[in-house]
Amino acid sequence: MARIVIIGAGIVGLSVARAALKNGHEAIVLEQGPVPNPQAASFDLHRMIRYQYGSAEGYTRMVTGAFDAWDRLWDDLGTDHFENTGSIAISLAPDDYAEKSLKTFQAIGLNHEVLDREGVERLCPHLTLPEGAWGVVAARGGPLFASRIVTDLAQWVVDHGAEIEANCKVVRVDPENGIAERADGTTVEGDLLVIAAGAWLPGLLPDRYGDNAVYRQGLCYVEPPARYKESWRNAPAIASLGDHTGYTLPDRRGAGLKIGYSAHRRLARPEQHGFDSDLEAESAAILGAFKPYFNEPDGYQPTRIQVGFYVLDPSRRFKVDQLGRGLVVTNCDGQMFKFGPLLGERIVGMFEGAESAADLSRWAAGH
Ligand SMILES: Cc1cc2nc3c(=O)[nH]c(=O)nc-3n(C[C@H](O)[C@H](O)[C@H](O)COP(=O)(O)OP(=O)(O)OC[C@H]3O[C@@H](n4cnc5c(N)ncnc54)[C@H](O)[C@@H]3O)c2cc1C
Known part of the structure; x- marks a missing residue:
């Protein structure tokens, strides 16, 4: 020992x-x-688990091992803290994150489904996507609570x-x-x-x-328009929208709908800059990236910003x-x-x- x-x-x-x-x-x-x-x-x-990792084949492969490890943890805890909503990467332009993820899935033989724009909008009726958009869905993925x-x-x-x-x-x-x-x-x-x-x-x-380099990132919890509450809840987690700029986690088990925007991060240290946030300014920066694709974009009510820090080179x-x-x-x-x-x-x-x-x-x- x-x-x-x-x-x-x-x-x-x-x-x-x-x-x-x-x-x-x-x-x-x-x-x-x-x-x-x-x-x-x-x-x-919540935090997301998803297979879409662009062209990073090693990390895509590791996700299967990660799921197995979570299953062992659920066995130990006697309960699970995961909802399998599936995850989708949405492509808006050639060679973006979704397309790279698709190529990786094909290369390693990972089960997936490709949806055209209408298919994505059927799955996510709260979105309106531009001509030529499409999505790649991995059946296993979603929020870890x-x-x-x-x-x-x-x-x-x-x-x-x-x-x-x-x-x-x-x-x-x-x-x-x-x-x-x-x-x-x-x-x-x-x-x-x-x-x-x-x-x-x-x-x-x-x-x-x-x-x-230590970065601070804010994530925005939102209340969606009433008519899209259920569709957001039932839709897969969005792993990327366009070139890995945005992601969403659905409101399951009372966790709320959360929206992240990777570009909304800045160099900062927790011990110096603290955890305060400006709800109005930060939610505008985060939601602004999504609004061109939301139906009823002005109907989203930000409720709070979750601040976190990580090391990233x-x-x-x-x-x-x-x-x-x-x-x-x-x-x-x-x-x-x-x-x-x-x-x-x-x-x-x-x-x-x-x-x-x-x-x-x-x-x-x-x-
Ligand atoms: C905004 C945000 C969104 C993210 N989204 C995702 C996601 O969707 N999916 C995903 O997989 N990952 C996500 N991540 C990344 C993931 O959350 C982190 O990589 C992971 O939680 C890191 O875990 P950790 O144990 O290394 O660090 P932490 O969870 O930060 O734990 C470090 C601990 O060390 C303690 N500590 C530090 N210094 C000392 C000291 N000197 N003495 C004693 N204790 C100390 C701290 O207090 C802290 O509790 C996200 C991270 C952030 C910030």
């Missing part, structure tokens, strides 16, 4: 803790805030023997020797130290990660860096939630010798 110390109680840290406990190890989780922490990237009513997942997962790991130290900020780490130092100066040492600190990593390991590939006994997970982008349980299992598998750290790192990078 080894001791696995984890910094961060987001989906990555909690998933590592669960995988560690299932394999008979000791798990200690240090979290700077409450557990779960509403400021973590892993905390929102993120805040319920991290809440239940945190309880599961405690029930199965993990030690979770909430409100315990790690102020220094010695990854080579697997040591984390708490604010009161006490330390804890692991055979493996997993650093899953999300957007706070550059502040924790400034020498190595201080220059990493231009490679847009997850990074798993081994530093002696330390393992740093970073560059999670707006993408890691769906892979969290799978990555947790792989990290513990790597620690036990199932694969090398270099292979794990290549896999995480989608190669």
Whole structure:
């Protein structure tokens, strides 16, 4: 039995803790805030899982493994926090994200359906699309109810023997020797130290990660026009509209309809810029990108902005860096939630010798 110390109680840290406990190890989780922490990237009513990944074949393939890992988690929790609404990428121009996703599906033989413009509008009667638009639907995809997942997962790991130290900020780490130092100066040492600190990593390991780009992204919850409430609820999640600019998550299990616009992000750090938002200005920026395609565009009432932060460099590939006994997970982008349980299992598998750290790192990078 080894001791696995984890910094961060987001989906990555909690998933590592669960995988560690299932394999008979000791798990200690240090979290700077409450557990779960509403400021973590892993905390929102929903996050999307979808196969559409443009031309990134490695990540498209990984989604099947991710679904299997979620199924194992649902078995452990005795409940599922996922609604299979399917997901659609909508093409507005040649060679955009939807077309790239379609080519990837064809290349790897992934089950899908292509709909012409009328077909997409039948599935999504709240949309009116331009001439030549079309869509590619993957039958499996939709909302993972993120805040319920991290809440239940945190309880599961405690029930199965993990030690979770909430409100315990790690102020220094010695990854080579697997040591984390708490604010009161006490330390804890692991055979493996997993650093899953999300957007706070550059502040924790400034020498190595201080220059990493951290982005703030706002997502907009909206109340759609009454006549489209049901159609939004029943439609698939939109994984992309045009060149990966917009996405939507349907209002299932009371989570609300949420709209995201990838271009609505800016460089910012959580510890400096905080979590405030301007509902009017941000909702205008996010919904503005969609309004040309919405029926009754002025009938959408923004209700709140959910603010989150993530590390993202231009490679847009997850990074798993081994530093002696330390393992740093970073560059999670707006993408890691769906892979969290799978990555947790792989990290513990790597620690036990199932694969090398270099292979794990290549896999995480989608190669
Ligand atoms: C707006 C937005 C939309 C997204 N949409 C999707 C999506 O649709 N699908 C998808 O798959 N992914 C999505 N993502 C990405 C996904 O949510 C993240 O990649 C994932 O949640 C990262 O998990 P994590 O555990 O690495 O980090 P986090 O969830 O951020 O957890 C890190 C934890 O570490 C703690 N911590 C940090 N520093 C310290 C310290 N020094 N000491 C102790 N604790 C510390 C933090 O408090 C935090 O709780 C989105 C992200 C955002 C922000």
